[in-house]
Amino acid sequence: xxxxxxxxxxxxxxxxxxxxxxxxxxxxxxxxxxxxxxxxxxxxxxxxxxxxxxxxxxxxxxxxxxxxxxxxxxxxxxxxxxxxxxxxxxxxxxxxxxxxxxxxxxxxxxxxxxxxxxxxxxxxxxxxxxxxxxxxxxxxxxxxxxxxxxxxxxxxxxxxxxxxxxxxxxxxxxxxxxxxxxxxxxxxxxxxxxxxxxxxxxxxxxxxxxxxxxxxxxxxxxxxxxxxxxxxxxxxxxxxxxxxxxxxxxxxxxxxxxxxxxxxxxxxxxxxxxxxxxxxxxxxxxxxxxxxxxxxxxxxxxxxxxxxxxxxxxxxxxxxxxxxxxxxxxxx
Numbered sequence: 001x002x003x004x005x006x007x008x009x010x011x012x013x014x015x016x017x018x019x020x021x022x023x024x025x026x027x028x029x030x031x032x033x034x035x036x037x038x039x040x041x042x043x044x045x046x047x048x049x050x051x052x053x054x055x056x057x058x059x060x061x062x063x064x065x066x067x068x069x070x071x072x073x074x075x076x077x078x079x080x081x082x083x084x085x086x087x088x089x090x091x092x093x094x095x096x097x098x099x100x101x102x103x104x105x106x107x108x109x110x111x112x113x114x115x116x117x118x119x120x121x122x123x124x125x126x127x128x129x130x131x132x133x134x135x136x137x138x139x140x141x142x143x144x145x146x147x148x149x150x151x152x153x154x155x156x157x158x159x160x161x162x163x164x165x166x167x168x169x170x171x172x173x174x175x176x177x178x179x180x181x182x183x184x185x186x187x188x189x190x191x192x193x194x195x196x197x198x199x200x201x202x203x204x205x206x207x208x209x210x211x212x213x214x215x216x217x218x219x220x221x222x223x224x225x226x227x228x229x230x231x232x233x234x235x236x237x238x239x240x241x242x243x244x245x246x247x248x249x250x251x252x253x254x255x256x257x258x259x260x261x262x263x264x265x266x267x268x269x270x271x272x273x274x275x276x277x278x279x280x281x282x283x284x285x286x287x288x289x290x291x292x293x294x295x296x297x298x299x300x301x302x303x304x305x306x307x308x309x310x311x312x313x314x315x316x317x318x319x320x321x322x323x324x325x326x327x328x329x330x331x332x
Contacts, residue, residue, distance in 0.1 A: 032062060032063065032064060033092035033294050034063070034064045034066065035066070035091065035094070035287055035290050036068065036086040036089075036091045036095070037050075037051070037054045037065055037066065037067050037068075037287065038069050038079065038082050038083060038095070038096045038097065039051070039069040039097050039122075040069065040070070040079070040098075040122070040123070041069060041070055041072055041075075041099070043071060043072070045232070045258070046277070046279050047069070047279075048328055048331065049280045049326045050097070050121070050279045050280070050282055050283035050286075051067050051328075051331055052280055052328045052329075053279065053280035053281060053285075053286075053287075054067065054095065054286060055067075055283075055330045055331065056280075056284050056330060057283070057285075057286075057287035058287055059330070061287070061288065061291050063291055066086075066091065068082050068086075069082060069097075070099070072200060073199035073200075074099070074165060074198065074199035074200075076100050076103045076104075076167075079098070079099055079104065083096065083104070083107040083108070083111060084107060084110070087107075087110055087114050087116060092116070092294055093116060093117045093118070093119065093290040093293070093294055094116055094118045094119070095118075095287060096108065096121065097122035098125050099123070099168065100168070101123065101124055101168070101169040103167065104125060105127045105129070108120075108127060108129050109127065109129050112130075117131045117290065117293055117294070119131050119132050119133075119289050119293070120134070121133075121135055121282050121283070121286040122170055122282060123168060124173075125169070131293045131299060132289045132293070132299050132301055132302070132303060133302050133303070134282055134286045134289055134303040134305060135170065135282065135303075135304070136278075136282070136304070136305055136306065137307055138169075138174045138177070138307075139173040139174070139177040140177060140307050141173075141177060141256065141275045141307040142173065142174035142175060142177025142178040142179075142180075142181070142230065142275075143180065143181045145178050145228050145273070146180070146182045146228070147181050148272075148273050148309055148311075149178075149182075149228055149252060149254050149273075150181065150182060150185045150188055152252040152272055152273075153188060153225055153226050153252060155185050155188065156185070156187035156188060157189075157225035157226055158188070158189045158226070159182065159188060159189070159224060159227065160190075160191055160192050160215070160226070160227045161178060161179065161190060161192065161193040161228050161230075162196075162197050162204070162208060162211060162227070162229050162230075162237075162238055163175055163194070163195065163196045163197065163234070164197060164198075164230050164233070164234055165196050165198055166196065171230045171231050174230040174275075175193070175230050179193060188226075191215060191223075192211060195211050197233060197234035198233065198234075200233055201236045201237050202237070203233075203237070204229075204234045204236065204237025204238065205236075205237035205241055206237075207234075208240070209241045209245075212242070212245060222251055226251065226252040226253070226254075227242075227252070228254050229253075229254075231257060232255075232256065232257040234256075235255030235256055235257070235262070235271075235274075236259065238253070239255070239262070239265055239270065248268075249268065249270045252272050253270070253271050253272055254273045254274070254275070255271055255274050256274065257274065257276065257277065258310075258324050263324060266310070266315055267312060269312070272311065272312075273309055274310045275307060275308070275309055275310075276307070276308040276310050276324070277305065277306070277307060277308075278306050278308075278323060280326045281305045281306070285305065289303065308320070
């Protein structure tokens, strides 16, 4: 009986000591990571979808996601400052969509030197100082646009390319993919490919008006038959210009990314196709990849999130509807 009581006492002491033991603080301790997600801008629907995807990953993985970026996609200094602020704050990791492939090299290098890993999303960086690059195959997206526009034109005619802005790796790749695809058709002439629309719909609208005015016959009709715009702002600005000039639906027009206005234009025949990315998946995998790296798991250096072509004929399929109208319900 005495031995039993002594044994029970030892068990009780062990349990008490276990209850008083300090939480584990070593490398195996459970830790809630803080991941900063920095977009190129915060106004376009594309970035809202990336935000929703990042939040979804954060909720699933019990990670704090902090979303902050410049208002406009041409404000390099503002994005650099956001990166620097998060370095000072000492976040666990940064998921960044660099709006300039050169200007953001130094801030990313500073983050890595400070022990903060970086995952690049959406648009490339002229550096290898990152854990992984999670993005669309933008060159392939441009090729899809060029091939489809050539098909719509029957392999002949004149086309315009309204570029986005210098320093944006993603759109530069789309533009090159488009031009390389068009080269395969000797009877299609690229009438203009050196004009830039800029980061806002307003600048793109003005650039589109000026571009269209250069390709009018004396009777006011257009002398070009096809147009490609490589991102949301340029496509939106061009759509507005075509509508106001009365040319919408009279020229074959392929854009990039999606808004409600684009869906309406597709239905009306004012746009002929859109090249779509999967921004929800991009935001989700950006955060997930960072967390896996922080947890010591191996990650791929390049992760392709897919590219798709939507037309009036396939826009109501379940796959396209999900891409065209992503669920943004978790934004806060």
